[in-house]
Amino acid sequence: MDFALNHIKIKSNWFDKKGIISKIGCDGFLLYLTLYRYYIHNQDAPTFCTSMKSLKKETGFTMPETYQLFKSLIRHKIIECNVTRWDRYQDNELLIVTAIDCPITERATKNEKEYDSPVSDDDFYISVDLKMMQHYLDNGLRGDEMALYCLIRKWSNNTEHKCWMSINRMAEILCLSNDKVHKMLYKLNRLHLMCSSYRKNGKRKIRGKEKTTYRFEHNILDNFSGLKGFQSHPDIRRIIESNIKKWDKRKNGKSSVKVDILEVDFENEEIYIEDQEGEDNIYETRTN
Known part of the structure; x- marks a missing residue:
């Protein structure tokens, strides 16, 4: 029905x-x-x-x-x-x-x-x-x-229509485990319904050493009418396919592969990612 x-x-x-x-x-x-x-x-x-x-x-x-x-x-x-x-x-x-x-x-x-x-x-x-x-x-x-x-x-009501919320915060709001959120993000990327990537986010000291920090960007397909355009977009396809290739290599025990900056490693999020801050802006200016 x-x-x-x-x-x-x-x-x-x-x-x-x-x-x-x-x-x-x-x-x-x-x-x-x-x-x-x-x-x-x-x-x-x-x-x-x-x-x-x-x-x-x-x-x-x-x-x-x-x-x-x-x-x-x-x-x-x-x-x-x-x-x-x-x-x-x-x-x-x-x-x-x-x-x-x-x-x-x-x-x-x-x-x-x-x-x-x-x-x-x-x-x-x-x-x-x-x-x-x-x-x-x-x-x-x-x-x-x-x-x-x-x-x-x-949380995607910004000029780029991307979300930068951490896994911990997503899990907390949805009352799910971090592992469950990880699996959902993997699944949505594999189905080409979401594109998740790292972006540089400045530097900070981690365990006494200055390291480059990153943040996640989650770009979700929000409208069914845009399905073909989203899934055929060359940049989105490249990022998602790179993610899938990396995850499959890890699953098969080949974890020594070099990680590209656009590839996503959700498990290491707490080392690299700073959570999004800001007001809870809404979608009233978005049209379908």
């Missing part, structure tokens, strides 16, 4: 430290996105018509997991539904669900272009391409990678 919309807006503060994503988890986020397969058009607020049986089928969770995640979305005031007595609810009964924590925006104009402007600081948002999320699912990715997609998009 396809998503009923092409794009949705998610509050940017969901991906703050101790934000909503840390409360509902990446699986809860996947369940929330799945609701948009059952979206009812022409409603005042995002409304969905589904059942627990349908949600279980689409997400691949067990029925107990589906109930647990759904109730977590209710408990954290992300959604509300028409069921008042769960002990009387049957798995295939109709659920009318409403999303109640969506950003509120109004149309505005900047540089002769219209965009949706948040009406308050609480309404800053990330635009999520649901066709891209379907592409993630089609390639075996799940809620963890979808949440990472949103987190990187949140």
Whole structure:
């Protein structure tokens, strides 16, 4: 079953430290996105018509997991539904669900272009391409990678549209292990959905010696319509293929290969990388 919309807006503060994503988890986020397969058009607020049986089928969770995640979305005031007595609810009964924590925006104009402007600081948002999320699912990715997609998009609101957040910080916000984040970044690069590279970041003393420091740059493919252009871009392809070649050599026990500055070694991040600092800027000036 396809998503009923092409794009949705998610509050940017969901991906703050101790934000909503840390409360509902990446699986809860996947369940929330799945609701948009059952979206009812022409409603005042995002409304969905589904059942627990349908949600279980689409997400691949067990029925107990589906109930647990759904109730977590209710408990954290992300959604509300028409069921008042769960002990009387049957798995295939109709659920009318409403999303109640969506950003509120109004149309505005900047540089002769219209965009949706948040009406308050609480309404800053990330635009999520649901066709891209379907592409993630089609390639075996799940809620963890979808949440990472949103987190990187949140921190890519700069002139280069790149994210410089450290692995530690990503893991902390998403409530995942560093190892899990490493594996997701590897996987997204291998699928040519993200391009990760080192860039020089000045010098500092490490263990008493002055060393050149680096920072990661993560350039994520944010829009499904740009898939072919992103994956065929010569610089992006060169960096990703260089990364994959290096990782495969390490996996095969040939770790003596010289590391090019554009190749990524996530495990050594704490030696080389300084975390991004700055305000939590939003995507209201980005258009899809």
